[in-house]
Amino acid sequence: MAAASTPSLADLQQEFPFLVDAAMSFAIGEVWDRPHLAPKSRELAMFSALAALGRDGYPQLRLHVQYALNFGATPVELREIVNLTLVTAGVPKALNVAPEVRAVVGGLPRDQAAAAAETAGSRRARGEATLSSLNGGPTDISADAVLGTLAEDFPLLVNAALSFALGDVWSRAILDPVGR
Structure with missing residues (x-):
């Protein structure tokens, strides 16, 4: 407890x-x-x-x-x-x-979601798909209100947001979008 x-x-x-x-x-x-x-x-x-x-x-x-x-x-x-x-x-x-x-x-069960996500296409592509689903439709990264304004000066940050934050973490199906 x-x-x-x-x-x-x-x-x-x-x-x-x-x-x-x-x-x-x-x-x-x-x-x-x-x-x-x-x-x-x-x-x-x-x-x-x-x-x-x-x-x-x-x-x-x-x-x-x-x-x-x-x-x-x-x-x-x-x-x-x-x-x-x-x-x-x-x-x-x-x-x-x-x-x-x-x-x-106590001990947590092995994380099967991470292995499944790795086989579901590239990290960046998953991130872009996740961003599109969050925005309710196809998203042009260069026109995105946050990422688009940072793309030229901070390409590493934009890639990390798309590949890691959205592609590796946010795209996982363990929690539904409302729960996430």
């Missing part, structure tokens, strides 16, 4: 009653209880946010990994969010989040 360093609300009640009351009444009672997201989606979003926060989010991260599992998330989906953290928050944060996930779920 949660790491010993993650205090429960009961542990905090004596010294921080206002904090516990705010967490229970507002954060959990009013915000968390809203019906607009399914509990699993809410926990995956929370896990993603904590992963992106970095070190400040880690004390609560293991707790929310367990909550996500309780609501039906799979270890493979959690690993995929770590992979997305690599792209959205950076390598150091993803490297720090991975052991936190492993501490809760």
Whole structure:
């Protein structure tokens, strides 16, 4: 379950009653209880946010990994969010989040998606296809609002975004586009 360093609300009640009351009444009672997201989606979003926060989010991260599992998330989906953290928050944060996930779920099954993606065409072509699907149709890279403006001065960055971020990570089918 949660790491010993993650205090429960009961542990905090004596010294921080206002904090516990705010967490229970507002954060959990009013915000968390809203019906607009399914509990699993809410926990995956929370896990993603904590992963992106970095070190400040880690004390609560293991707790929310367990909550996500309780609501039906799979270890493979959690690993995929770590992979997305690599792209959205950076390598150091993803490297720090991975052991936190492993501490809760134990060993993760071998990643079959990476091997399957490698056989599905070139990385750049997958990235361009993924960008087109995100844009809702064919995309001319030179006219793209972000990549097109960077292509001339930062071709390595554009290639990394297309080949790695979109082609290797974002194109994976483990999470559906809404979940990603």
